[in-house]
Amino acid sequence: MFCTKCGKEIDNNAVMCPNCGCATSYRDFRQNDTMAELQEQNLVSSISNLGTLSLIFAFIIPIVSIILAIVGFSKISSSKSMIKTNSGKYAIDKSKSKMTAGIIISVVGFVIVVIPVIIVTIFMIANS
Numbered sequence: 001m002f003c004t005k006c007g008k009e010i011d012n013n014a015v016m017c018p019n020c021g022c023a024t025s026y027r028d029f030r031q032n033d034t035m036a037e038l039q040e041q042n043l044v045s046s047i048s049n050l051g052t053l054s055l056i057f058a059f060i061i062p063i064v065s066i067i068l069a070i071v072g073f074s075k076i077s078s079s080k081s082m083i084k085t086n087s088g089k090y091a092i093d094k095s096k097s098k099m100t101a102g103i104i105i106s107v108v109g110f111v112i113v114v115i116p117v118i119i120v121t122i123f124m125i126a127n128s
């Protein structure tokens with residue numbers, strides 16, 4: 001490149017002109033590039049964090065739901081004799097229905113969400 005002040009040809013990477021000492025535009029370009037790179041890195045890392053969290057929660061939420069239902073069912077079977085009133089029995093029946101629904105929804109969710117996610121992940125890893 002050429003110096004904007006004295007017109008002498010100078011190195012493309014020079015920060016200032018060796019002839020007149022005038023600052024070149026190279027430093028600004030480089031800083032802008034670094035800023036853009038940093039912004040891109042931050043953006044990419046925040047997006048990839050979201051991807052990872054999304055994948056983790058796809059596994060965790062159905063599993064948490066199933067675990068809660070299993071805990072509920074085991075609590076019912078271990079304390080059945082303690083529930084004697086009709087309203088108590090009714091409430092337990094209602095809870096059983098909710099836990100059964102929770103398990104079914106989790107399993108269906110697992111099949112329609114998590115299995116495709118696993119397949120896509122394997123596919124992406126295989127292609128990277």
Ligand SMILES: [Zn+2]
Pocket residue numbers: 003004005006007008017018019020021022
């Ligand atoms: Zn110069």
